[in-house]
Amino acid sequence: MxxxxxxxxxxxxxxxxxxxxxxxxxxxxxxxxxxxxxxxIISTAGLHRESDAxxxxxxxxxxxxxxxxxxxxLTMSHVSVDFDRSGFQQDPNVLFPLELLRKLEANGEIGxxxxxxxxxxxxxxxxxxxxxxxxxxxxxxxxxxxxxxLIPV
Amino acid sequence: xxTAAISLIREHTEQINPSRSLWVPFELGRPLGAPNNPEFQxxxxxxxxGLFEKESGPVIExxxxxxxxxEESDAxxxxxxxxxxxxxxxxxxxxxxxxLLQEVGSLAPWYAESVRRMGRSTFxxxxxxxxxxxxxxxxxxxxxxxxxxxxxxxxxxxxxRTIRYMADDLKAYxxxxxxxxPGSSAPGGERxxxxxxxxxxLGQVFYDLRDQLAAEHAEKTVANGGERPPGPPPPxxxxxxxxxxxxxxxx
Numbered sequence: 418m419x420x421x422x423x424x425x426x427x428x429x430x431x432x433x434x435x436x437x438x439x440x441x442x443x444x445x446x447x448x449x450x451x452x453x454x455x456x457x458i459i460s461t462a463g464l465h466r467e468s469d470a471x472x473x474x475x476x477x478x479x480x481x482x483x484x485x486x487x488x489x490x491l492t493m494s495h496v497s498v499d500f501d502r503s504g505f506q507q508d509p510n511v512l513f514p515l516e517l518l519r520k521l522e523a524n525g526e527i528g529x530x531x532x533x534x535x536x537x538x539x540x541x542x543x544x545x546x547x548x549x550x551x552x553x554x555x556x557x558x559x560x561x562x563x564x565x566x567l568i569p570v
Numbered sequence: 571x572x573t574a575a576i577s578l579i580r581e582h583t584e585q586i587n588p589s590r591s592l593w594v595p596f597e598l599g600r601p602l603g604a605p606n607n608p609e610f611q612x613x614x615x616x617x618x619x620g621l622f623e624k625e626s627g628p629v630i631e632x633x634x635x636x637x638x639x640x641e642e643s644d645a646x647x648x649x650x651x652x653x654x655x656x657x658x659x660x661x662x663x664x665x666x667x668x669x670l671l672q673e674v675g676s677l678a679p680w681y682a683e684s685v686r687r688m689g690r691s692t693f694x695x696x697x698x699x700x701x702x703x704x705x706x707x708x709x710x711x712x713x714x715x716x717x718x719x720x721x722x723x724x725x726x727x728x729x730x731r732t733i734r735y736m737a738d739d740l741k742a743y744x745x746x747x748x749x750x751x752p753g754s755s756a757p758g759g760e761r762x763x764x765x766x767x768x769x770x771x772l773g774q775v776f777y778d779l780r781d782q783l784a785a786e787h788a789e790k791t792v793a794n795g796g797e798r799p800p801g802p803p804p805p806x807x808x809x810x811x812x813x814x815x816x817x818x819x820x821x
Contacts, residue, residue, distance in 0.1 A: 421579070421581060424811065425810055425811045425813075427810060428810040428811060431810070432579055432581075432582075433581060435582070437582060437585045437586060440586060440587075442587075443587055443588050443589040443628050444589070445589055445626065445627055445628075446571055446572040446573070446589070447572065448572035448622035448623070449622075451619055451620075451622055451623065454619075454622065456619070459573075467690065471694075471695065474731075488689075488690075489688065489689030489690050490689075490690065491690065492690055492691070492692055494695060496695065496735075496738045497598075498806060498807060498808065498809050498810075499598065499809050499810055499811075500597070500598035500599035500759075501599055501741065501745065501759060501762065501763065502599065502742065502745070503599070503745045503748075503749065503756075503757070503759055503762045504599045504600040504605050504759060505599070505692065506684075506688075506692055506742070506745055506746050506749055507605035507606060507756050508605035508606045510602060510605075510608065510611055511601070511602045511603070511604065511605040511611065512599070512600065512601050512602060514602055514611060514615050516608075517602075517608065517611055517612055517615050518615075520608075521612075521616075521619075526616075526619075527619065554571055558571070562571070563571075563572065564571075564572050564573075564574070564619075564622050565571055565572070565573045565574075566573070566574050566575070566576075566615075566618055566619070567573055567574070567575035567576065567588075568575075568576050568601050568602075569575075569576060569577075569578055569601060570578075570598070570599055570601060
């Protein structure tokens with residue numbers, strides 16, 4: 418579990434020493450009623466379809482994941498010595514809950530799942546993604562997305 | 571665009587201070603908590619989506635439930651395949667290589683079954699396919715014992731990063747095979763790591779590889795007048811919290 422007090426001292430110190438950019442105050446965007454919301458997933462697990470190019474270390478680009486994805490096409494090229502891919506290997510929903518979003522859509526708990534979802538590489542310095550993130554924000558709006566969930570790994 | 575984020579390291583989220591965050595007490599690599607447990611995952615997802623109903627922020631909420639996969643629930647899992655013996659008639663490195671190849675062979679049917687059932691695999695970062703497992707395994711033992719072997723054929727590049735990717739492919743092969751073995755459930759992350767690093771020949775090779783590459787790097791540093799040599803640090807396939815080798819009796 419990721420409580421720093423439960424991790425080895427050296428590893429916890431390493432995590433705390435990672436540089437974090439100052440993004441200033443977060444803008445507050447009013448969200449729609451969940452039952453009307455169109456929801457997209459933004460993942461930083463380095464996910465992509467088998468037919469896509471793998472992510473390189475430090476990549477600042479993204480891969481598209483279609484809303485009608487067949488999970489047998491999905492793979493993950495973000496690796497780290499300090500987490501493993503066994504959770505993903507057993508069940509991709511544990512880090513990319515698209516099937517669950519579809520279920521919530523079918524139940525009427527959300528308006529809809531987006532047509533496209535987006536995946537970035539996890540270990541990249543986030544400041545390098547500023548430009549791509551802006552592009553993705555525009556693409557989300559074009560897809561009429563009204564709520565985005567951000568899921569790290 | 572309204573956003574709601576899962577937070578894995580609360581201290582990081584407190585610094586970044588995004589508009590809506592749900593901190594979860596789960597292992598890295600499992601932000602929804604537990605594989606193959608849609609009810610638990612839905613609980614996390616509903617809490618995350620529930621943050622969109624907040625009228626002001628920034629807000630960081632703590633998810634109140636630990637993952638149902640615990641050390642206790644996970645302790646019962648064990649690999650059904652025995653640890654292949656080390657033959658005493660050859661050199662230690664050759665004995666380890668033969669034992670590792672035997673281990674790889676014994677996992678092959680379960681890896682193949684995993685690919686058949688899931689229709690996918692996380693093997694392939696090195697650019698090779700799982701058909702090259704024997705060549706990758708033998709290469710790693712040779713490097714770990716200080717030799718300078720030929721690289722397995724078919725690699726798109728040959729450098730320190732390639733060794734790291736081959737180590738990740740070996741891990742993928744082992745973990746996907748372990749997931750598939752008969753039993754009530756697949757191992758959780760901690761149990762998987764204990765098996766991989768402490769109970770397999772591959773784990774032994776990974777510790778040898780780490781130590782050999784670190785020693786070579788130290789020699790280069792001395793030869794470079796005490797300055798770190800150019801290039802990336804040596805690949806290390808061992809996670810920080812498994813840094814200590816297991817006691818010999820554990821193997």
